């Protein structure tokens with residue numbers, strides 16, 4: 516990694532998290548119609564580029580791309596918001612719960628090319644806890660759509676903050692953007708880091724505990 520850009524969004528109630536950027540915009544039952552329509556437009560783009568759609572390598576490409584968009588933008592589909600089952604915090608655990616290095620792939624809203632990397636999510640429970648497998652699902656829901664890294668970070672933090680009502684939550688995302696690496700300034704390996712926090716993570720001591728645990732490598 517040659518470059519590190521730190522984008523800070525460490526403020527509460529960010530408007531970035533409030534916009535849905537597409538929740539439910541693909542209604543149930545519309546998938547086939549959308550695939551057909553997107554494939555037609557993709558074929559038109561290819562024809563404008565003077566590509567030979569009779570070429571066996573291109574022949575199925577419009578439909579393939581259309582299906583791929585539907586898969587990569589799964590988070591836009593109606594009714595796919597993750598159902599979060601919470602459990603009572605019977606153990607009275609009020610320390611940090613951290614899930615590190617959760618991989619994700621998303622698509623840059625500005626260029627429609629991938630950005631991808633890892634998310635680190637921490638929260639300190641109040642009266643409820645959440646199953647650990649849910650954290651990657653929340654990340655996935657917001658990643659699978661045209662997205663900004665800043666907004667993805669805020670939306671994951673806000674989702675946990677509103678559904679779990681913890682003492683605090685913090686999300687750090689590190690990602691590589693192909694629109695930065697393959698085009699424009701062409702900076703291969705540049706890493707963009709974003710963070711979002713709520714509640715007690717505004718306290719520097721709490722935040723530093725999380726960041727210190729992030730930098731520790733696992734023993735295996």
Ligand SMILES: [Zn+2]
Pocket residue numbers: 623624625626627692694695
């Ligand atoms: Zn971009």
